[in-house]
Amino acid sequence: MGENSEVLIRIFGILDVTGEVVMMWIILALIAVISYISTRRLKDRPGVFQNIIEFGVEYLDNFLSDLMEKKKARRYFSFLSSLFVFIIISNYSGLIPGVGMTPVIKAPTSSLSVGIALGLIAFCFLQITGLKMGAKHYFKRFISPIFFMLPLLILDEFIKPASLALRLFGNIFGEETVSHQLYKIMPIGAPILMMALSILFCAIQAIVFTMLVSIYLDEATELE
Numbered sequence: 001m002g003e004n005s006e007v008l009i010r011i012f013g014i015l016d017v018t019g020e021v022v023m024m025w026i027i028l029a030l031i032a033v034i035s036y037i038s039t040r041r042l043k044d045r046p047g048v049f050q051n052i053i054e055f056g057v058e059y060l061d062n063f064l065s066d067l068m069e070k071k072k073a074r075r076y077f078s079f080l081s082s083l084f085v086f087i088i089i090s091n092y093s094g095l096i097p098g099v100g101m102t103p104v105i106k107a108p109t110s111s112l113s114v115g116i117a118l119g120l121i122a123f124c125f126l127q128i129t130g131l132k133m134g135a136k137h138y139f140k141r142f143i144s145p146i147f148f149m150l151p152l153l154i155l156d157e158f159i160k161p162a163s164l165a166l167r168l169f170g171n172i173f174g175e176e177t178v179s180h181q182l183y184k185i186m187p188i189g190a191p192i193l194m195m196a197l198s199i200l201f202c203a204i205q206a207i208v209f210t211m212l213v214s215i216y217l218d219e220a221t222e223l224e
Contacts, residue, residue: 020111027089027108060084067211068218076217079125083118084210087168090114091202094176095195109205110176115169119161122213126160130220141220160216164209171205 038053046054060081064073073080087109094107108114130138142153175198182194 018111019106020108020114023093023105024090024108024114027086027093031085031089057081063207064214067214072218072221076129080210080214080217083122083213084206087118087209088203088206091172091205094172095198095202107172107176109168109172112165112169112173115165116161118168118209119165122164122216123161126216126220129217133221164212168205168209172202175201
């Protein structure tokens with residue numbers, strides 16, 4: 001977890017609820033509500049809200065199609081887009097005034113636990129998807145181009161989720177920490193500049209995470 005994480009509630013004596021977890025619950029509830037509202041009454045002539053949602057879906061579809069085949073992008077769209085939407089909203093939640101300033105409520109992606117969880121989810125999805133391509137295909141990629149690559153390729157497979165988690169956590173936690181310290185030193189001016197940079201920075205981190213998972217997924221499902 002982040003450096004200043006504090007346990008707010010302990011469920012059944014074993015499950016710790018921190019500020020990051022509380023914010024994550026709020027974000028997941030928000031995504032669920034928006035998803036329900038946006039798909040409940042679709043119209044041939046969409047209004048402003050439906051237009052915004054359709055633009056977002058089209059952007060993600062084009063983005064993923066540039067990284068892998070169109071057919072693959074459509075097949076794994078739900079998983080990859082869910083990752084992107086959750087991460088970018090979690091990143092931007094740290095820009096809300098008051099979020100990150102106290103341990104009561106913090107951006108989920110500023111916690112190493114959340115980064116590790118996202119990395120493990122991506123890792124499990126990659127392995128399951130690879131196995132669905134066939135056991136022969138799955139194990140063959142660990143000995144290609146030569147058998148001696150086996151130890152390195154197995155190690156690489158486990159390094160992928162770790163690198164995803166550490167990259168996301170390090171960047172978001174660092175951004176939050178710098179913003180907090182700047183607020184203490186110079187309450188007016190500096191934090192506003194940092195927040196403006198963070199708007200771009202948070203989007204880049206979500207794009208990079210999704211892009212890397214897409215590339216790993218494309219490699220895992222590539223047929224010779």
